[in-house]
Amino acid sequence: MNTEKLTSSVKGMMKSFGLPRIIIAVFLLVLFILAPFVGVNVGTSLSDTLNRFGMNAVMVLAMVPMIHSGCGLNFGLPLGIIAGLLGATISLQVNIPGPTSFLLAIVFATPFAVILGWGYGQLLNRVKGGEMMIATYVGFSSVAFMCIMWLLLPFSNPTMVWGYSGSGLRTTISVEGYYLHVLNDFLAIRLSDHLVIPTGMILFFALLAFVIWAFLHTKTGTAMTAVGSNPIFARASGINVDKVRTLSVVMSTWLGAMGILVYQQSFGFIQLYMGPFYMALPAVSAILIGGASVNKASILNVVVGTFLFQGIVTMTPSVMNSMIHTDMSEVIRIVVSNGMILYALTRKTEAVR
């Protein structure tokens, strides 16, 4: 009787958590357990995982507002990334070294994110029901369009443009001397030679996550959730559905812009041209791994999902390489991330909106 109750409650828990998530969590746990036996330093791995968590978490957070308002998974994340890239490049062009450049990048990125996000939101309001496919292609075409722009825009800072022609931005631009590691090194805690906690970066994410969490509990935030769960009911209760949706898209786009800036300051380079092309997929699958679905997501999903996804991305190459001397991590990453998206897209309950 008691064991029956226990098994049923365990089953219920498993059901609510979802089998794929359990498999991924167990897989990551096994990797961490195996690591010391195959000669991989757990401290370094944990440090790498934390670092990658900080780098990617804001971009994953960018999924939340749009999922809440019922716009689906934001496959158009590259648009936000482009706003961030514009902010970053303009900040470097203004050429004020040191941490100020990071603030400047945020300041310059914001208007682009708002304008692009507003236009993108207007577009998505006209294609309700088909958002995800169109978002994907909005992302792709904007990246391709910016490829042309990076060549033509009149940037002139010698660290950014091609040396021999003096015009056209390079494919990768170093942010050394500007905002390299400004967040990483802020209050960083060095526990040992291998284990460093990038406090500033995680605090920055925590701040943004808190703002989003608080926003979702305000009146407008509640309206957003209402629009997402039942647009007809929301309209009946006097909410301007299109306006709320546009707001959510602007927020997602801005968070995408912030996400890429955080990513750059840790990674050390601005990646232009085709760099942002496939950046939406890891973010989408991370939030889904964290337990979100096509129309439901929370901050907890972001934290759990980013940690699990980035944990696997960090751990598989090192552990697998030491175990079987082959790097299968790329294949595992593709199968896990896209498998997770497929799983979410095929859930029956979520197909009806």
Place this chain on the structure above:
Amino acid sequence: MTLHMTKTQKVLRFMGNNTVPILFLIICAFGIPLSGYSANYLISEVVVRIARNSFLIVSLLIPILAGMGLNFGMTLGAMAGQIGLIFISDWGIAGIPGMLLAMIISTPISVVLGWWCGKILNMAKGREMVTSYIIGFFMNGIYQLVVLYGMGAIIPIRSNALVLPRGYGIRNTVNLIGIRKSLDNLLTVRLFGIPVPLVTFAVIALLCLFVLWFKKTKLGQDMRAVGQDMEVARAAGIRVEHTRIVSIVISTVFAGYGMILYLQNIGTLNTYNSHMQIGMFSVAALLVGGATVAKANIRNVFLGVILFHLMFIVSPMAGKNLIGQAQLGEYFRVFVSYGVITISLVLYEVRKKRDQSLAGLVLAAEQEETV
């Protein structure tokens, strides 16, 4: 509702329904003189590309008929075709027999993959396109697992020209010297100095005839019914799920054959890239031809191939002559390919909404009349 329209209205409507092809005609009209290519060169290039790409694009038609949108899952068929080609290269079977054998090998793989893809798409009704798109990515992972790690280790591959120096996995590029242009060169006629691969065109014509015939069969009519309204079709006794799966299977099998045809013309296989680009280019070409997510026919395929590839050929040169950078033209054509898909998808959704509200108005008017 009256259907009388003035001439301007008719013209506007025609333009509205053919926005994308008209846009492309304008791009080509500017691009061709800028590129400075001769007419002869352009026509022969376009003929080559019609022979190379049409088969792949025709494979997209049947899922559209069944109302499943653009089948981005055609990459699955392309993978199956490539696996067939890897095997015949290993066994050293050249020429037409080699191609036929590659097709025979690809068929069961395509059927299984297509069936699986159809099953999943049935679980994601209403968002087939984005799902089939992700399926393409997912299977790319499995394909890499099989080809990069399985082949030579578990699946026997003997040829040193194929296997990576480490002893397993297929090289990045595979030279398909054995079957290169074997179909194209079977019977080539020079029309006004332009070589035309007659046999390839005959094969494509056969496929087009098959599609036209298929639309008239019982199964084809069932698909049309399913495409128009799934619930009505179900009430009429059509096995909706089954019909949808069959349409994807047919598409996948044809995409596999199309890939083999495509690669025999190119002559080299980019083991890990060829299949990924093909889905995007085929879909873009079909849309350029004036197809929509819900309606496409053979005419769209050929108009699309001609316009899309004209743009593709001229844009690097045009970019170079206009601004002095060939790179710019290359980015431009990538942008146009994605832009076209975006515009078509948006127009389709907007039109669908407009038609729905129009239908609602008509219904309301009718009810008022009866009252």
